[in-house]
Amino acid sequence: MVKFKSEYTSADVTPKSHWLNRRKLIIGGSGAILVGPYASRALERSQLSPTASPYSTDQEPNSFEDITTYNNFYEFGTKKGDPAKNAHMLTTDPWTVTVDGLCDNPAAYSVDELVAKYPIEERIYRLRCVEAWSMVVPWIGFELNKLIEDSQPASNASFVAFETLVRPEEMVGQRSGFLEWPYREGLRLDEAMNPLTILSVGLYSEVLPNQNGAPIRLVVPWKYGFKSIKSIVRISFTEEMPLTSWWDQNPREYGFYSNVNPNVSHPRWSQASERVIGTGLFAKKVPTQLFNGYGEHVAHLYEGMDLAEYY
Ligand code: MTE
Numbered sequence: 509m510v511k512f513k514s515e516y517t518s519a520d521v522t523p524k525s526h527w528l529n530r531r532k533l534i535i536g537g538s539g540a541i542l543v544g545p546y547a548s549r550a551l552e553r554s555q556l557s558p559t560a561s562p563y564s565t566d567q568e569p570n571s572f573e574d575i576t577t578y579n580n581f582y583e584f585g586t587k588k589g590d591p592a593k594n595a596h597m598l599t600t601d602p603w604t605v606t607v608d609g610l611c612d613n614p615a616a617y618s619v620d621e622l623v624a625k626y627p628i629e630e631r632i633y634r635l636r637c638v639e640a641w642s643m644v645v646p647w648i649g650f651e652l653n654k655l656i657e658d659s660q661p662a663s664n665a666s667f668v669a670f671e672t673l674v675r676p677e678e679m680v681g682q683r684s685g686f687l688e689w690p691y692r693e694g695l696r697l698d699e700a701m702n703p704l705t706i707l708s709v710g711l712y713s714e715v716l717p718n719q720n721g722a723p724i725r726l727v728v729p730w731k732y733g734f735k736s737i738k739s740i741v742r743i744s745f746t747e748e749m750p751l752t753s754w755w756d757q758n759p760r761e762y763g764f765y766s767n768v769n770p771n772v773s774h775p776r777w778s779q780a781s782e783r784v785i786g787t788g789l790f791a792k793k794v795p796t797q798l799f800n801g802y803g804e805h806v807a808h809l810y811e812g813m814d815l816a817e818y819y
Contacts, residue, residue, distance in 0.1 A: 550601035551619050551715045551723055556628060558648045558713075563704060563805075564632035570643040572712050574786045579719045580637065581738055582686055583672065583679035590681070595718035597678045598739070603723050609669070609744035612660035619723045623709055625658075626650035631706055631727070636768045636782060636800045638732035640793075643785040647727050648710035653701045661697065661745045668700040669693075669750035670726060671742040687753050693737035694750040694764065695728065696809075704729055704805050707740070730802040732766045763819040765810075768800035772816050 569575075581591035584598075605622065608614040617625075628650055636642045656668070672691040676682040682689050699705065708727045709716055716722040721738025728735045734754050744750075754762035761775050770780045781793040799806050810818070 551623060551709060553710075553713065553715055555620060555623055556648050556710050556713065556715065558628045558630040558710075561629040561631050564630065564646075565634055565644060565801075567632070567634065567644045569632055569646045569712075570786045572714075574643060575645055575711060576717045576719055578643075578785055580639075580733065581681075581719055581721070583681045583689070583691065583739070584719065585681045586686060591719035594680050595722075597680070598673075598675070598718050598722070599678060600718065600723040600739075603741075605724060605740060606742045607655065607659050607744075608742070609746055610662040610665040611745045612662065613658060615659070619709060622650070622655070622707070622724070626654045628709075629706075631708075633704075633727060633729040634800050635727075635729065635733050635736070636796065638734055638762070638766070638774065638779075640777060640779060640781070640796075641783045641785055642794075642796075642800075645727075646712050647706065647708040648713070648716075649706040649708035649727065651703055652705045652707050652726070653703060655707070655743070656697075656701060659743075659745070664747045665745035666697055667746045667748065667750055668695050668697055669742075669744045669746050670695075670737045670740050671744075672737055672739050673741045687757055690741075691737060691753045692751055692756075693726065693735055694746075694752050695735070697745070698809055699728070699806075702806060702809065704802060730768060730799040730806045732768060734762070735766050765815075765818050767806075767810070767815065767819075768796060769798055769815055769819070770796040771798070772819050 577592045578588045579591040581595065584591040584594040603619055605617045605619065607617070628648060630646055630648055632644060632646045634642055635645050670693045673679070674682060674690045695705070706727050707724055709724050711720060716725065724740050725738040726736050726740065749764055752764060755764055773779055779796055782796050783793050784791065
């Protein structure tokens with residue numbers, strides 16, 4: 509169930525059984541039971557034949573090594589090298605993505621169903637982490653708006669909430685209370701519908717490595733990296749702004765919007781510049797761009813809003 513900022517308490521614990529049987533789902537008040545008709549299996553490289561996208565940056569991507577060894581994925585530990593060491597324990601087959609909440613077409617999908625259904629593109633995007641480093645990643649994925657359209661959000665659906673898997677047996681970082689699990693994220697519906705917002709299933713012509721959020725993760729290139737939630741099991745349409753993990757952990761430091769903005773400092777450090785991963789520890793930092801350089805595609809979403817207030 510999606511929690512909202514106002515109704516969340518630390519006593520809320522998602523029962524494990526809720527996460528273990530993803531094939532039988534009771535959705536919404538209608539009592540409809542969806543029993544997955546699909547034969548879920550791990551995605552294979554041969555299923556990915558992406559087309560190039562005009563939204564790709566012409567900047568040189570980071571190496572596969574950089575992208576897969578310098579990660580944030582707290583379900584596998586808090587150090588940058590922990591996900592590469594520990595994420596192999598995650599089994600990603602079978603995997604079900606449940607789409608529910610305020611929509612006329614709730615459904616449960618396997619990842620290969622989604623890949624077969626929607627146009628797969630390579631999107632080379634800049635990723636700007638809130639910790640003031642950045643890299644360039646050649647993601648493979650599809651536009652989230654296609655899945656949203658098929659889900660037929662209700663007229664009062666204003667937000668989209670996302671949740672990561674909870675499976676402490678395989679996700680060693682979930683044995684600690686560093687964050688409240690599941691990891692949660694959210695977007696306004698119009699942000700989620702923007703063509704830049706993708707669900708990624710691969711990178712560099714490979715299926716998504718576990719440490720990067722296998723088998724399916726969000727990528728929102730104009731927002732700080734923590735909005736790009738990994739290993740998604742649930743996507744829900746809501747009327748209220750959903751609770752998100754970092755906002756819940758420290759609302760003063762991490763807002764709901766979290767648009768990349770060099771003019772709004774994090775309370776503990778500046779966001780005016782960034783270290784580019786792969787250029788060496790002593791390389792000069794580069795200036796950070798508003799909306800991570802994607803302003804021409806997204807600035808209109810925030811017209812009239814004070815970005816210092818809605819950080
Ligand atoms: N998603 C989950 N479920 N758990 C996480 O800890 N970390 C976020 C985001 N998605 C995170 C997550 C942060 S802080 C960043 S910067 C990006 O993932 C990093 O993505 P990458 O490791 O693929 O570069």
